[in-house]
Amino acid sequence: MKLLQERIKHSKFGESIIIETTIRIMVPFIQLFGLYVIVHGHYSPGGGFQGGVILGASFILIGLGYDFKTSLTRMKEKTNIILGNLGALIFTGVALLCALMGGLFLDYSVLDKLIPLGAIEWRSFGIFLVEVGVGLAVMSIMVSLFWDICSGGDLDEGL
């Protein structure tokens, strides 16, 4: 408690202990839920786009509840952009790999030649790979849209 009080005294924007504590407790669960939505898209409503938005919203929540700098310490800008590129690359890379392995573009069942799991299982697993790529790309783009728009582009100070 004393530590919390001192931290509040020294931080620039920390005016509400309630909001900061709530966000600190909620963010891991929000991120876990985002991962669940991505991974469980095969069995329930969900998938890459929705899960990616939830993951991105957790970082936006840190930026809104604490201050702009704190959200930058949780996720570096460079890491964020690398993750976004990686996400788009996973999707197009899997698709291209299917074509290179001798099948049609985005026909995951030919990846069975690479790792023998069974052609039908590969169609299921290929969807999973692709959803992970979509999730990463959407998360990164959401977070970087928020950062760039709320700070006017210089990532110096925002809301």
Next chain:
Amino acid sequence: MKALALVTTLVTGAILLYGTMDFPAWGDPQAPASAHLSPHYIEQAIAETQVPNIVTAILGDYRGYDTMFETVVIYCAGLAVISILRRSRS
């Protein structure tokens, strides 16, 4: 000029509304959309892809090309915002 724009908008809207009158009824089982490919997806999706959620099977597998370019569109939008707004002080 404003009146001309208003008339153009109204006429275009009326034509579009007139066009929707030829659409099949909402949820019509005989409509081409539900008679052509939907039965195949509903009956064969689990056997062909082992994904119980048909929406995911269609998005990720049957219509993967569409989803890929949706991702690319979002990616390009993000890149455009970054390249327009981002500037470094140093």
